Amino acid sequence: MLSGADAVLKAVEAPLFWLGAAAAVWLSVCALYRLLSGLRVWILGNGRLVSPAALGQWAVVTGATDGIGKAYAEELGRRGFSIVLISRSQDKLDDVAKAMESKYGVQTKTISADFSSVDIYSSIEEGLRGLEIGVLVNNVGISYSYPEFFLSIPNLNSFIDSMININITSVCQMTRIVLPQMVERKKGAILNLSSASGMYPVPLLTVYSASKAFVDFFSQGLQMEYKSKGIIVQSIMPFYVVTKMSKIRRATLDKPTPERYVAAELNTVGLQARTNGYLPHAIMGWVTGSLFPSGVLRSYLMSIGLSQRARHLRKQKTG
Ligand SMILES: NC(=O)c1ccc[n+]([C@@H]2O[C@H](COP(=O)([O-])OP(=O)(O)OC[C@H]3O[C@@H](n4cnc5c(N)ncnc54)[C@H](OP(=O)(O)O)[C@@H]3O)[C@@H](O)[C@H]2O)c1
Known part of the structure; x- marks a missing residue:
């Protein structure tokens, strides 16, 4: 029983x-x-998709004279794209353009524009008129010079304007200018540099982190709107890469050179609408985004920010 x-x-x-x-x-x-x-994604990749034959003859790169943007310009030039380089300083633009023409034998065009202003887009539009643009890399971006509490950011008023104009407005306006002809030809790729800092709030880099979350959401929404029209929109979310902005000088496995990062990232185009772009970064993204409870992650990021801030302020006092 x-x-x-x-x-x-x-x-x-x-x-x-x-x-x-x-x-x-x-x-x-x-x-x-x-x-x-x-x-x-990481072994086979989609490397051959990003080519002038598949997408269109010209690639446009913002913030193309240094770091990740310069690496995109070079890699796209190596693949045979003609390149429009857009950055602030004409001297640097001329140097990069000359180097690319002699290294890859490709046509280049330079447009000098300061993305912290908002009255630059009609002259950029004029400069791009008539070009068959297959790839737009919305790369230009700025970050904090050191982690800081919102109200203590030096020159907060102009800092807010610059950060929003460079990190957010440029992405929307460049897309407005370039997307119509991609839609007309039913092909093209828009690669938007967000950041791993846009995956979750990063305290003490709050404005940067929020601006990069905007870029991520903008890219995801736009991809849904224009996927059926043959357009690829990608949100790219790197962790640290060795550049002037990151202030990291020595490359390691998890902090690649811009060249190594970009070569890996271009393999993911058309396969991932949101990507960390580079296998070690994808693993870091999975661990921080999926395994860490968000409260623990935020406290951890806050403590890192506080210690970097303290180190910076100490150095400033003694130096
Ligand atoms: N490096 C990283 O670890 C990392 C990580 C995640 C995301 N990202 C993102 O990747 C992108 C590129 O970063 P990066 O590290 O390569 O930056 P970077 O080394 O500082 O290079 C920035 C480029 O943008 C140009 N630029 C800066 N301000 C400008 C302005 N107001 N108007 C026009 N051009 C301007 C610079 O040209 P000038 O020579 O004229 O200054 C330079 O060519 C950014 O959107 C960044 O947020 C970077």
Whole structure:
């Protein structure tokens, strides 16, 4: 004779078994899918998609004279794109253009514009008129010179304007200028440099982090709107890359040179609408985004920001 509890256990035994089995199958299928798509992206890649034949003859890169932007310009030039380089200083633009023409034998065009202003877009539009633009890299961006509490940011008023104009307005306005002809030709790729700092709030870099979250949302929404018209829009979210902005000088596995980062990132175009762009960064993105409880992550980022801020202020005092 079964007791009441035994009878209940007996009754739920079979359903629980099948529920467990279904969950195990589901988790295995998900893990297998992740593994296969990981292999597709990081081992096979989609390197040949980004070519003038597939997308259009010209590539436009903002912030093209240094760091990640310069690496995009060079890699796209190596792939045979003619390049429009846009940055602030004409001297630097001329140097990069000359180097690219002699290295890759490609046509270049330079437009000098300061993205901290908003009255530059009619002259950029004029400069791009008539070009068949296959790729737009919205790369230009600025960050904090050191982590700081919002109200203590030096020259806060102009800092806010510059950060929003350079990091946000440029992405929307450049897209407004270039997208119509991509839609007309039913092909083109818009690569937007967000940041891993846009994946979650990064305290003491709050304005930067929020501006990069904007770029991420803008890219995701735009991709949904224009996917069916043959346009690729990608949100790119790097962790540290060795550049002037990051102030990191020595490359390591998790802090690549811009060249290594860009070569890996271009393999993901057309495969990932949101990407960390580089396998070690994708692993870091998965760990921080999926494994860490968000409260723990925010406290951790706050403590890192505080210690970097303290180090900077100490150096300023002694130096
Ligand atoms: N480096 C990283 O670790 C990292 C990580 C995540 C995301 N990102 C993002 O990647 C992008 C590129 O960063 P980066 O590290 O390569 O930066 P970078 O080394 O500082 O280079 C920035 C480029 O933008 C140009 N630029 C700066 N301010 C400008 C302005 N007001 N008007 C026109 N051009 C301007 C610079 O030209 P000038 O020579 O005229 O100054 C330079 O060519 C940014 O959007 C950044 O947020 C970088």
